[in-house]
Amino acid sequence: MSLPRYAAQRLLLGLGQVAGIATIVFVLTEVLPGDAAVVIAGDQPDPARIAAIRAQLDLDQPAVQRYLHWLGDLLHGDLGVSLVSQQPITERLAASAGATLLLAVLTLSLLVPLAVTVGMLAARREGGLLDRTLSTVAVALYAVPEFALAVLLIAVFGVQLGWLPPTAFGTDLISRPAVLVLPLLVLLARPICTISRLTRAGMLEALNSEYVRHAARLGIGGPRLWLGHALPNALAPVVQQLARTTDWLLGGVIVVEAVFVIPGLGTALVDAVATRDVPTIQALCVLIAVITVTVNLGADLIAFRLAPRTGAAR
């Protein structure tokens, strides 16, 4: 199959997935227990007040009508108006998306070179001392959940030693990069383990494959054999995993955002759920669905390009 044809096929599938998710999101938020008006009324559940809130939010309109209206707006890129702020959601979410995007880009730009290098180092001598050391560290680090690592790093480096700011409270992330050090360490910890392990495995497989041996027999050796011939094939599964990591990062890693006070998309989603701000929940779900579909589409295309014959394209 040619790349353009493959791309078109995947794009159509992606569009269908987004449309399906949008519908599911709407239906699910409809059937959540307790309607939004009751939640907003909180501990002042005066029936007249609940009725007024319901009318104000158009919750007294039929669900089908609201669904069609919402879908129409969505097609125009209009994510709607927040129940809480009564302001357009798109504007308010831009800053959250910015923080999340910054963290994701920084994490990925450190992750890829670091993890691939570590994986290749480990693959140099299978079962050697370096390989075993790196494997042990990777497995141990992978076993530590993000929040535990975050709390530990904050307690030691932020509060006890005072070397790094424990939170990003009120600081501009770009102008004070020191606040990003601890969050980045936490975000990198587990992905580095998975990506480096996958790189190692892929490299070992590629190095043992017939075509690399053949290339070696032809006299191609050293870095050229490793980087030019073995690595592209080894990276195909790595790209798939990277897509998952990217997806995870772009969805906003709520634990990291919460403890380090970086208000990104994860925080926005938690806040929206807590205040039962249904339009914002819906908008975020659709946004995150679009991100997931796009990232996976990109990953599939890259994997296809890297190794068209290895079946990664499915």
Added chain:
Amino acid sequence: MLDSITTPLSRRGLLGGAAAFSAVLLTGCGAESKPATTTAGQPRRGGRLRAAFAGGGVNETLDPHLANLFNEASRAKALFDKLADYGPDVSIQPRLAESWEPNADLTRWTIRLRQATFHDGKPVRAADVLYSYTRITDPAKAFRAKASLDMIDLRNSRAVDDRTVELALKRPFADFPNVLAAFGAYIVPEGATAFEKPIGSGPFTFGSWQPGRSLLLKRYDGYWDGAAYLDELEYLISNEESARVNALLAGQVDYAHDITPTTARTYERDNRITVTRMPNSTMQSFAMKVDRPPFDNRDLREAMFLLTDRQQLVDTVLAGSGQVGNDLFGKGYQHYAGDIAQRTRDLDRAKSLIDKAGARGLRITLDTAPVASGFVEAASVFTEQAGQAGLVIETRLGNKDTYWKDILTSGVLASYRSGAMPIETHISQRLLTGSTTNATRWARPDFDALYNKAISSNDDQARKQAYGDMQRQLHAEGGFLIWGFADFLVAARPQVGGISADAPANTLDWARFDKVWLG
């Protein structure tokens, strides 16, 4: 969280469960009420105070009439004023109103406004008051203060002159100043509809705002109550209590609002942090529905009062940061019946009352939900106490989103709490036949009559008498088992001076920054 007029949405930190859990385990010696030690010295002018609060996220609003969460309430009072507000004993203090005077039958109130100006230099006028109250009571909207202000007949109210407003009431009401101080009843300039860059008459002017992150305010030198000490006040947002405390320890913020008793105890002797306790902030109770079995039986209600070990609840659930209650709302507030003897545990009498009611071994369902800190813990401690008297309490964990509405009508026994408000407001919202949030289903014509006597009398002595009689009745056989009052806890760097230690949550001096300085 704030409660009731005064309780905004419950927002617990992501990792907060562990702290609450350890608070229960750390059964303790009770907090010593030592005064907060600061190094702030004498008040001085200048500096920027960075205050960390929990908040509503990117969709938060600066509309003071929509204020609901702690930080929204605090920002509203920094930017705006009400005509009156709650003092430390929840009595009414004049603010933008300089004085008020009712007519003979208490149906028309003439309010004289102070000479105050909005941040744009325009004076605060009677028209602004009428506009603000009209906006709040808009039938198409659901502003929080609407229920309180609804008693004003705005069509028959008028501006006498720029600084005099005459408000007509739909019925006589001696405690009308309570309405002027209602949560969210802020005065905004006439015609104001957008609050992205709010203009108020409060001690701070708007600087810049990043929703969900920070709000920077600047001192308003023309403030009628004296200019603030601080040059600038910055509100920062994190719903994670540990993050607020960590930032405070590392000097990233100067003030952390709403910390847990566990945190307070952990850093009791840490010289990086000063904890301020604001007593009598949150009423902690169980609501018994008196209109249905089993609590339609007065003996059983009294048995419940007597089997409760209040000190144990305060020590465990509140980790000692609070005081025992006497089944009456508003400990230490104006009109509180402090002359009624404190009830203590009497298991023998409780058991004999339970026998008299034929309720030995009775299974009672207690509704609770993690809507407020300590609810579930209190339910479990109470279950054990009731077991010792021969009652079997079964806890039912409800849906926290709809909890407050669910317990209004269904069930027989429920966890309940409330923030500070005048005792009159508590009664009118929760204890009259026509109250819309009557969780104990207390409906007594003789009690309603006492209330009406209290609010329609000009005679202070007669009103005091009526409030006392109502409370005696509630103490003897009411539906609220009020076991304690939680302190509200804030932490600050020792250099911060002027944080009031005697302002219950929701009163004027709580979360107020114009009298705070950086030493």
